[in-house]
Amino acid sequence: MRPTRPARQRGAIFIMFSLMVLALLGMAGMALDLAQAYNRKAELQSLADSAALAAARELNGTAAGVNNAVAAAANAAQNFRYQYNKIGVPWSNSALSFAAAPGTPDHAWTDAASAPSTPAGLLFAKVDTAALADEVNRVTAIFMPATGAAATLSATARAVAGRLTIPVTPLAICAQSATPAASRANSANPAYNELVEFGFRRGVAYNLMNLNPNGSTPENFLIDPLSPPGMPGSAANFSTAVVGPFVCAGSMLMPSVSGGTLNVQRNFPLAALYPHLNSRFDNYSGNNCTPEAAPPDSNIKSYLYSSITWMSPVAATQTAATWTNGGTKLWTRADPLPGDASNTAPQYGPLWAFARAVPYSAYSAMPQEPAAGYSTFATSAWASLYTPGPPAASGYPAVVNATPYLTNNAANFLAPSVAHQPGQPRRRVLNVALLACPVPAGATASATVLGIGRFFMTVPATSSSISAEFAGVAQPSSLAGTVELQR
Numbered sequence: 510m511r512p513t514r515p516a517r518q519r520g521a522i523f524i525m526f527s528l529m530v531l532a533l534l535g536m537a538g539m540a541l542d543l544a545q546a547y548n549r550k551a552e553l554q555s556l557a558d559s560a561a562l563a564a565a566r567e568l569n570g571t572a573a574g575v576n577n578a579v580a581a582a583a584n585a586a587q588n589f590r591y592q593y594n595k596i597g598v599p600w601s602n603s604a605l606s607f608a609a610a611p612g613t614p615d616h617a618w619t620d621a622a623s624a625p626s627t628p629a630g631l632l633f634a635k636v637d638t639a640a641l642a643d644e645v646n647r648v649t650a651i652f653m654p655a656t657g658a659a660a661t662l663s664a665t666a667r668a669v670a671g672r673l674t675i676p677v678t679p680l681a682i683c684a685q686s687a688t689p690a691a692s693r694a695n696s697a698n699p700a701y702n703e704l705v706e707f708g709f710r711r712g713v714a715y716n717l718m719n720l721n722p723n724g725s726t727p728e729n730f731l732i733d734p735l736s737p738p739g740m741p742g743s744a745a746n747f748s749t750a751v752v753g754p755f756v757c758a759g760s761m762l763m764p765s766v767s768g769g770t771l772n773v774q775r776n777f778p779l780a781a782l783y784p785h786l787n788s789r790f791d792n793y794s795g796n797n798c799t800p801e802a803a804p805p806d807s808n809i810k811s812y813l814y815s816s817i818t819w820m821s822p823v824a825a826t827q828t829a830a831t832w833t834n835g836g837t838k839l840w841t842r843a844d845p846l847p848g849d850a851s852n853t854a855p856q857y858g859p860l861w862a863f864a865r866a867v868p869y870s871a872y873s874a875m876p877q878e879p880a881a882g883y884s885t886f887a888t889s890a891w892a893s894l895y896t897p898g899p900p901a902a903s904g905y906p907a908v909v910n911a912t913p914y915l916t917n918n919a920a921n922f923l924a925p926s927v928a929h930q931p932g933q934p935r936r937r938v939l940n941v942a943l944l945a946c947p948v949p950a951g952a953t954a955s956a957t958v959l960g961i962g963r964f965f966m967t968v969p970a971t972s973s974s975i976s977a978e979f980a981g982v983a984q985p986s987s988l989a990g991t992v993e994l995q996r
Contacts, residue, residue: 546648549664552591553646556598557636557668558994560585564605564634565670569987571876572625578634579605579621591645604640607631609768611669611995629876632764633671633995672764674990677961678939679755680777680975681730683946684959685709685722685844689982692869701893704867704883707943707960709979712861713843714967716828717975718779721839723947730773730956732942734761739769744953747774749781756785757798759939760990766942767985770955773948783970789936790969791925800929807932808914810923811968812862818920819913821903825855827968827976857895861905863914863938863965864980866894877987885910914965937966939975940983961985 563585564578579602586600606618609630618635619627638646648662685708693703693710703710708722721728734755736742745751755761788798791805814824829841842856865885872883886894888902906916913921914937925932941964945957961984964977 546662546664548593549591549646549648550666552589553638553664553666554668556586556589556591557638557666558670559589560600560605561634561636561668561670562992562994564607564636565632565672565992566989568607568632568634568671569877569989570629570631570984571987572628575607575621575624575628575631578607579624582634582636598645599642601641604636604638606635606637608633608635610764611671630765630768633669635667635669637665637667639665639667669995670992671995672990673993674760674762675765675985676760676940676988676990677732677766677985678759678941679732679734679752679761680717680939681732681771681773681942681944681956681958682717682720682962683722683728683948684943685720685840687945687959689960690869690872690874695896696893698893700868700870701886701890702869703886703894704869704872706979706982707962708844709962710843710866711864711979711981712866713841714828714858714862714976714978715841715843715964716831717941717964717977718777718973719828719831719839720841721946723838725833725837725839727839728775728946728948729777730775730944730948731777732761732766733772733774734763736772737763737769738766738771738958740772742772742953746772747953749778753782753785753797754802756782757788757803759803759936764990765985766958766961770957771942772953773944773956774953775948775951779970779975780972783972783975786939786966786970786975789966791929791932792969804933804936805925805929806936807924807930807934808917808922808937809925809932810914810921812859812913812921813968814859817859817862817913819903819905820860820900822855822900824858824860824900826858828858828974830856830858855898855900857900858976859967859978860891860895860900861888861912861978862967863912863978865910865912866890867981877984878981882910938980939964939966939977940988943982958985961988 560582563581567577567581568574582605583600586598589598602621605621607624608618611633624631646663646665648664691705693705695701695703718729719727731747733742733746735746784795785797788803789806790809814827829843832840832842867883867885888905892899941962942958943960943962945959948954948956960982963980963983965980967976967978
């Protein structure tokens with residue numbers, strides 16, 4: 510008897526193959542839909558990154574800065590197209606917001622419409638494409654609906670950009686006065702009333718290591734360059750190895766020095782750090798700094814008091830001579846009231862090497878000094894500004910608002926070495942934190958910054974002195990540091 514044959518299954522393989530093809534086509538279609546969504550996400554992320562960076566570069570703590578940031582973000586968005594570079598992005602300012610710190614909760618960011626009325630401290634910009642039109646963030650799926658999945662996919666992006674650093678040297682001194690701007694009467698004629706900022710006079714040089722408005726012993730401080738205001742510091746951050754590169758660069762790793770107290774250490778270790786400061790004069794002995802990270806100034810001419818060419822008679826000191834008020838305050842000869850018989854003009858040191866004195870009438874209480882600067886006194890005012898025994902301006906630049914450093918003529922100019930040219934203009938200007946003093950007792954303490962003084966190094970620093978001419982105040986928020994994406 511023959512064995513029974515199984516029933517024939519002709520067509521089964523075809524059915525299985527058809528099902529597998531359908532599954533493969535479904536997966537391929539889903540992959541194509543997901544690839545569209547991924548590409549849209551990449552397009553929007555590029556938009557968010559560029560717009561956030563453009564906006565953050567304009568922020569400076571002022572309403573004008575916010576308005577410029579809004580315009581910069583819109584301009585950046587105009588250059589972007591989506592859907593495989595076919596459609597222009599319909600930008601909306603509602604996608605842009607601002608905050609003082611990158612980690613600010615979403616609900617606490619200030620929208621672009623409100624930010625100009627409260628600009629102080631707003632140094633970070635956020636772009637969220639979810640606020641743009643729906644079609645920008647929506648990708649229509651072609652194959653996925655056949656599998657029962659959603660017919661549209663959402664692809665949004667966000668970016669936060671802001672300052673990573675601030676160009677402030679980790680050196681702090683006491684403000685000579687807590688008043689941001691005051692009028693100094695130099696004569697009976699109010700036309701010679703002079704702008705004094707936090708007790709400093711523009712165009713006068715000071716030894717930054719020998720000042721104290723609250724005692725007869727000098728007070729100066731080293732700032733922890735790694736701990737932003739309000740954050741706990743670390744003793745290790747005050748070591749020369751940590752601080753040295755920041756002194757070379759003239760910057761610190763924080764977006765601002767205001768908004769909280771800074772961690773400071775008493776007595777700036779100048780003996781260890783003065784070579785770092787002198788990189789500005791093209792001096793890299795000891796290899797403490799490198800020309801790439803800390804370029805020299807484009808003009809490294811030293812204005813030694815005994816050899817300057819624009820004053821007659823020449824100054825008797827490099828900086829305004831020390832003066833004590835009854836032994837209780839460590840002032841300089843630039844500070845006493847006019848008419849002090851013991852004060853003579855040569856004790857002021859070299860005048861106006863980098864900055865001219867400013868009439869108080871030119872001052873305007875604005876968030877920051879106008880870009881063009883204030884109008885300044887002419888040298889003919891020296892007889893009224895610096896008495897008794899005023900010096901004469903001999904060979905001082907005749908051009909309005911020009912100074913010896915800025916004219917770059919042969920007598921007052923020296924280029925850095927060929928290997929380090931062209932150098933960086935104004936690198937000799939140190940942005941120095943001016944503290945509310947007295948600072949609480951202790952080797953380390955917390956201190957409040959009242960403002961940032963701009964001090965021009967007239968000569969290289971020594972182990973005991975930093976001779977620097979006061980050149981005005983820069984608002985902390987106006988100092989543009991490195992801007993980077995934060996997340």
